[in-house]
Amino acid sequence: MAHAHLLVVDDEPSILTTLQKALSLEGYSVDVAGGVKVADEKLKKRSYDLCLFDVQLPDGDGLSLLSSLRAAKNEVPVIMMSGHATIDTAVRATRLGALNFLEKPINTDALLIAVETALRLQRAESEARELRLASGQAGELVGDSPAIKKLVEQIARAAKSAASVLVTGERGTGKELVARAIHQLSPRAKGPLEKLNCAALPSELIESELFGHEAGAFTGATKQRRGKFERASGGTLFLDEVGDMPLPMQAKLLRVLQEREIERVGGNETIKVDTRVVAATNRDLVKACESDAFRADLYDRLNVVPLHIPPLRARREDIPLLARHFLELAAKTNDRPGMKLEDDAIAVLASYSFPGNVRELKNLTERLVILTPDDVIRAADVRTCLPGGGAPKTAGLFRPGVPFRVLVEEAERQIIQDALTHNGGQMAATARNLDLERSHLYKKARALGLRGDGKGEEEET
Ligand SMILES: Nc1ncnc2c1ncn2[C@@H]1O[C@H](COP(=O)(O)OP(=O)(O)OP(=O)(O)O)[C@@H](O)[C@H]1O
Numbered sequence: 392m393a394h395a396h397l398l399v400v401d402d403e404p405s406i407l408t409t410l411q412k413a414l415s416l417e418g419y420s421v422d423v424a425g426g427v428k429v430a431d432e433k434l435k436k437r438s439y440d441l442c443l444f445d446v447q448l449p450d451g452d453g454l455s456l457l458s459s460l461r462a463a464k465n466e467v468p469v470i471m472m473s474g475h476a477t478i479d480t481a482v483r484a485t486r487l488g489a490l491n492f493l494e495k496p497i498n499t500d501a502l503l504i505a506v507e508t509a510l511r512l513q514r515a516e517s518e519a520r521e522l523r524l525a526s527g528q529a530g531e532l533v534g535d536s537p538a539i540k541k542l543v544e545q546i547a548r549a550a551k552s553a554a555s556v557l558v559t560g561e562r563g564t565g566k567e568l569v570a571r572a573i574h575q576l577s578p579r580a581k582g583p584l585e586k587l588n589c590a591a592l593p594s595e596l597i598e599s600e601l602f603g604h605e606a607g608a609f610t611g612a613t614k615q616r617r618g619k620f621e622r623a624s625g626g627t628l629f630l631d632e633v634g635d636m637p638l639p640m641q642a643k644l645l646r647v648l649q650e651r652e653i654e655r656v657g658g659n660e661t662i663k664v665d666t667r668v669v670a671a672t673n674r675d676l677v678k679a680c681e682s683d684a685f686r687a688d689l690y691d692r693l694n695v696v697p698l699h700i701p702p703l704r705a706r707r708e709d710i711p712l713l714a715r716h717f718l719e720l721a722a723k724t725n726d727r728p729g730m731k732l733e734d735d736a737i738a739v740l741a742s743y744s745f746p747g748n749v750r751e752l753k754n755l756t757e758r759l760v761i762l763t764p765d766d767v768i769r770a771a772d773v774r775t776c777l778p779g780g781g782a783p784k785t786a787g788l789f790r791p792g793v794p795f796r797v798l799v800e801e802a803e804r805q806i807i808q809d810a811l812t813h814n815g816g817q818m819a820a821t822a823r824n825l826d827l828e829r830s831h832l833y834k835k836a837r838a839l840g841l842r843g844d845g846k847g848e849e850e851e852t
Pocket residue numbers: 531532533534560561562563564565566567568569631673713749750753
């Protein structure tokens with residue numbers, strides 16, 4: 392691969408000359424440096440396609456040179472070279488992101504192969520990223536409504552920055568998908584993506600999940616464990632359901648976002664982290680801030696780039712595309728290759744309110760693929776699968792192997808969802824309709840992850 396610009400750093404002039412000659416013969420442009428200081432200067436002046444660092448240098452070492460490059464967000468591929476490499480050095484180099492470790496004396500053929508492979512890999516990765524960015528393709532985000540087109544643009548823009556992003560939207564609108572797309576399109580795509588669901592764990596556990604713990608920090612903590620913040624360093628941490636994070640944890644999270652360093656539970660060492668946070672919530676955080684359930688200062692920190700995904704009923708034009716997309720997926724996984732949706736069937740889908748948003752459409756499509764005996768799914772098939780669409784609700788609730796608790800929860804969710812839809816999302820009217828105490832309905836709806844207009848919710852909290 393000609394025209395690539397390389398930097399070779401080694402303290403032995405004879406090695407520099409030999410390597411420079413061998414690499415130049417292959418058509419590479421080669422700069423050389425005899426130590427850390429000169430290398431630093433050169434690296435500041437121009438960008439290289441690949442660097443080769445000796446480990447031991449007269450004024451420092453190649454590993455710290457590599458680590459300062461990464462700290463400065465320079466992701467140039469680096470190959471390390473050493474005459475007396477220990478396994479420990481090699482491991483440290485790999486951890487710091489070195490691509491390869493060559494033993495001295497350097498075998499020129501092995502060197503050329505390593506250089507060519509590294510450059511090819513680098514080029515393939517950057518081409519794939521450019522391509523994804525250019526096509527505006529954010530993961531598998533399907534839809535051609537103006538709202539989705541705008542969202543895709545916002546994702547591409549957000550991906551380029553390292554700022555915190557807050558993704559809002561009702562349940563099942565695709566918040567996690569958006570968070571993943573931001574990571575994949577960002578320069579951190581090669582780094583890790585870690586996820587934590589803040590609603591799923593009690594406060595004490597969230598803390599050790601996020602920040603890790605030292606051995607003996609609490610009963611059961613037998614070994615030291617790195618937390619998600621540390622593991623996501625160099626990548627992205629996705630905090631799902633951040634609106635459900637308990638207040639004491641919110642204070643701790645805020646501090647980490649401000650100071651960019653963490654302390655493991657039971658430890659007193661501070662650890663620098665370079666973690667980009669993407670948070671998501673289906674709660675109205677502005678309202679939560681007003682009622683002091685969420686810290687306003689944390690909200691400001693998280694909401695640097697706000698991304699809102701409208702509910703599916705507000706962008707019905709996406710329903711046909713999404714339905715066909717999910718049909719294709721379900722047909723593949725269920726081995727029903729010829730399945731088709733009739734236009735009338737799509738029209739029925741497009742007129743439904745989808746309180747469970749895209750996730751509900753996806754599940755419904757899968758159910759249709761499984762339950763429709765014909766290869767063609769017609770309007771009548773869709774109607775039988777829709778809540779209140781004609782299917783006798785008492786039939787077919789039992790599924791072998793599914794626990795009673797899950798079946799009952801599903802039935803409850805369906806009933807409340809239908810009742811809410813029937814009453815235009817109004818909680819008070821829904822409670823009257825179902826002859827339920829309002830506070831009981833709120834509690835149930837919240838536990839099942841459903842939302843109405845939320846009016847009167849404060850009364851019970
Ligand atoms: N625009 C879309 N294109 C393709 N698939 C989508 C789209 N939006 C959502 N999905 C799919 O719908 C399902 C639900 O999406 P996701 O889990 O991202 O929603 P969410 O908003 O994070 O939900 P929750 O709030 O319940 O965590 C996933 O299977 C996801 O892949």
